[in-house]
Amino acid sequence: MAFITPSTTADAYDVVVVGSGAAGGQAAYTLTMDGARVLMLEAGRNYDPSTETPMFQTPDMAPLRGTATPDKPYGFFDATVGGGWTVPGEPYTNASEDPARQFMWYRSRMLGGRTNHWARHALRNGPYDFKPRSRDGLGFDWPISYQDVAPYYDKVEMLIGVYGTKEGLENTPDSPDGVLLPPPKARIGELLARQRARRIGIPVVPIHRAVLTRPLDHVGIPPKLHPGNAKAQRILAEDMRNRAACFWATQCARGCAIRANYQSTTVHIPPALATGNLDILTDAMVREVPVDEAGKATGVIYIDKRTGSEHRVKARVVVLAASACETVRLMLNSRSKRFPEGLGNSSGLVGKYILDTVGANWGGQIPLLENLPLHNEDGAGGLHVYAPWWLYKEQLAGTLGFARGYHVEFGTGRGMPGGFAPYVPDAGGRTTFGAKLKEDARRYYGSHVGFSGRGEMIPNDDSFCELDPKVVDKWGLPVLRFHWRWSDHETRQAAHMQKTFADWIEAMGGVNLKKPLNDGAKVIDPGGKVIHEVGGTIMGTEPGKSVTDAWSRTWDVPNVYVADGGVFASNADKNPTLTIMALAWRAADRILDEMKKGNL
């Protein structure tokens, strides 16, 4: 078993997994390591990070010096090779023309999906994050608690490799001893930011990121992850030996040819393939999950994008891991006599409560960091430290004017010049040039700090997606139409972020390039822009009020599970990917159990 074509699929599989990113990769890994026969379908092309990652290429080797374009919105060298904010032939629409009510949808049509370019921030949700309604009366509680997910966080962190520390901070869980890898040393600007943040009451600690700061323990970890399964242990040990530790160069967003960071294509898929239990079909767009008369899914119907032909494949279980919104679309497009409003949609909630992360950005220039001695600050290709949410007391007292928290990601330093004009201030109303330009460029290079707030959004009735009644994609499938609205909780939070960043810059002795705005609606990023899309098939305790149960299984169809971020009943400030993987592993364990018991 391996990469296959429509003509070489098996007649039937134990499980069909739709999607190959964080959720699909984790589900396929867990299932195949335990012996299930799995077909993974990916709507984009095959992608091999070991041969396709531009590791040391400099911007002058790329068109337009590698700068962002509509074709490559995160720059030419970004790992996304199959989409972005637009996918040719596969549009989506927004119901409103109001700029404040747009949702932007980032899609990566490629093996491994968005994991190939993600920031690798791997934060755990805390205990409060699973029970937000109990805490402040807003949104929804999850039907599960931190304790239910904690063992899976442990397992995912050991499998993918995450650096970080134990800090004992409120609602910011520590991992057990021996699970995390050592964090990289902080850069000079990060040390300065931490020292000055303390003066304004903000804690700065090592962030958790899925990058190997040393080789994984290929002896100790496999028996912990796969007790009693000698074959799985052997395969994983072998695969862990083939992942190199970070060599402290190149940006993670390009992907990693030496497999030092997590992407589904470097961590989940290789060992899953090595089991011999995984078939992968790329360029396969799943258009429907058909059901039998008893209301059980029979497999999937997909379009082979290379020929346009339609195929069916049978499976005992279907795992939807296409990304929160793409899974919604597939369910709504799977109409049958039994499910006229779409598969699993008897509640009418499929597509409801789409969430993104609140984002706001700000930057400043720090004279203390000018003219530093030359040194290499590439580090782990991303953040080394961050500020977890710290105002829990004020939040509980209700004095902030918004209900939920945010964490702060910030970058400083002497990274590779990325194809943008050097920041040099105008000297006395003059555009500098000549010898002065060179001198100033050297002086100011590395003396900036850029902040991004990442905050929790509360689900609301005005943020959802549905099938567009008119527009179809090039395969004739109805596309998604988005509705979006930030509430005051989010816009006020965004304004608070910007004010905090401005204060922080001042505490660093720095210069704000502009005055912060008080109007959060002008500060906040558009919906979807942070690419933390979750919700739409939320989990809950009862069928009429949620789409899946606490095991990520759809209430309506007993052999259909949602493994992606769709099941999130809330979207904590923590970046969602680690939680997606933990829940996908948990759902896959459940599927294995149920199959063994003969229930599936």
Next chain:
Amino acid sequence: MDRRLAIKWMLAASAGVVMARNPMLGASNPPGIAEPEPPFGYGKDSNLMKASKPGDYWPLTFTELQRRQAAVLADIIIPDDGKNPSATSVGVVDFVDEWVSAPYPDNLRDRKIILDGMAWLDEESVRRFGRRFAESSEADRLVLVEEMSRSQKAEPDAGSSQAFFRLVRDLVGVGYFTTPVGMKDLGYVGNVPLATFDGPPAELVAKLGLVDEVKW
């Protein structure tokens, strides 16, 4: 300088992930969705491993006369200072030509500013000094450049010669500082594999009164 470019640079020069994830640095396409797909450009799936040069993905624009003017202007903006070479020696004119020839919205906007500005600069030079800019004396050229560099506003008025010069200066800066030569000039010493990451030099940490106190 142009705030848009200023903020981009600032964040781009920071840790790589901020650059990669920060939407401010992202698409030039507005958040209007279901927009028409760009019918040209290098596409979403070009070969990332293959080094390219200006002209490989779309035809270039500059005439020989325009190239000469651009070269003179570029080397006034980034001259050979004896330690490091000038802008033209690392292909900056080709880059500016590629930039104004590209089919994306930002580039189409900049194309008009640059081409109009270049035409104006030659006309102005002929009017005042009797010769095109590239053929003028060094002193005459400098008079014009000095004038273009003066702007009482943080953002020069659109359509002004100051706005033209600001954009040219920014593009020349991009073109230069993103080459290995320019990176060295700037003081970027990364992009090399290391066995360990040791953080900032201890004497620098001490000088700023900081403590490296990450627990592990």
